[in-house]
Amino acid sequence: MGCKVCKYKSEEEDEIIRSARTAKISNKKEISKINIPEYKNEILTLINKYRSYHNSPPLKENEYLNQIAQTHSENISLKGKVYLSNNTYKGEKLGESIFASSKLYSAKDLVEKWYNTQSEHIYGNENTKPTNFAQMVWKNSTDFGLGICHKIHDKGYCYIVANYYPGGNVSGQFCNNVFPRVNKEVNNNLNNNFINNISDEIDLEYFRKKCLECHNKYRNIHHVDNLVINDDLNKMALDYAKKISQIGKLQHSNEKYKGNLLGENLFYCKGFNINGVIMTDNWYNEIKNYDFNSNNFISGTGHFTQVVWKNTKECGFGYAKSSDGAFYGVAKYYPAGNFQGKFKENVIPK
DSSP, X not given: OOOOBOOOOOHHHHHHHHHHTTOOOOOHHHHHTSOHHHHHHHHHHHHHHHHXXXXXXXXXXXXXXXXXXXXXXXXXXHHTSOOOOOOEETTEEOEEEEEEESSOOOHHHHHHHHHXXXXXXXXXXXXXXXXXXXXXXXXXXXXXXEEEEEOGGGTTOEEEEEEEESOOOBTTOSTTTOOOOOOTTTOTTOOTTTTTOOOSOOOHHHHHHHHHHHHHHHHHHTTOOOXXXXXXXXXXXXXXXXXXXXXXXXXXXXXXXXXXXXXEEEEXXXXXOOOHHHHHHHHHGGGGGOOTTOOSOOTTOHHHHHHHOTTOOEEEEEEEEOTTSOEEEEEXXXXXXXXXXXXXXXXXOO
């Protein structure tokens, strides 16, 4: 069974639409000043620039998708509110990004707004939330269309619809389509085969060094002491990474150290080499869902809270590669964190 294509609009866009009904600004003159074909071309050029940073091939303009996007932008304008279409092309649902504003953004600012939703993306998670960013850089998308509509009766609002074929944000396919950024402006020696050249030889000690550095960077932000590496925990983390790589799924252990349960964070990625910084960043990014006023565990934040848990003093890291090319990362922590009723004293605000 195929996965449903998810489509997304940001909270900021929701707020823009809520205010659309009372807006009194008209940007008809502003829109009339621009060359629409050039504006569309600039948007596509910028999107392809960002795609290159994530090792995705460039999109090509598709006139049929242009027409579909234009029609939907006009329908949105008529109704005065954003809603996602169910448009298809060649029997497949299209990916879709929508933006609405009382002013016409430059192509650069518009594309950056979509791209900046990268902060909500969790690399290595096959069920991460759909974002405009993920759709923008989705490797398997090949065609692109754009529609722009401004109507006087809609009080000056401009609606922009982007369609992608095949659609992205497909649950279960993120790891093979959304890769971490490679700065090609600096790393000119990297080629387009970077993502496919997955290495079997990733230096374990360097991986552990970067894990520790990144952990302590975040712990310093939260005013808690640095962690130190424990060789016993390193071995336990490596052994357990090998075990789950053979099982082929993430599942927590109940391992103990000095008679006490260990804290444990797990990570999975496929399609790119495991990296201690990316792994730790993904765990830490759960901070956006955390409530520092709570003294109890909050679902979806446990990786973050363990990374910065004040009473944790020692750690160990390991990774293993499975037969299907996926990487499994494991971090072990002693003493463990995430105890009910202990969060306020151990998870310190910035």
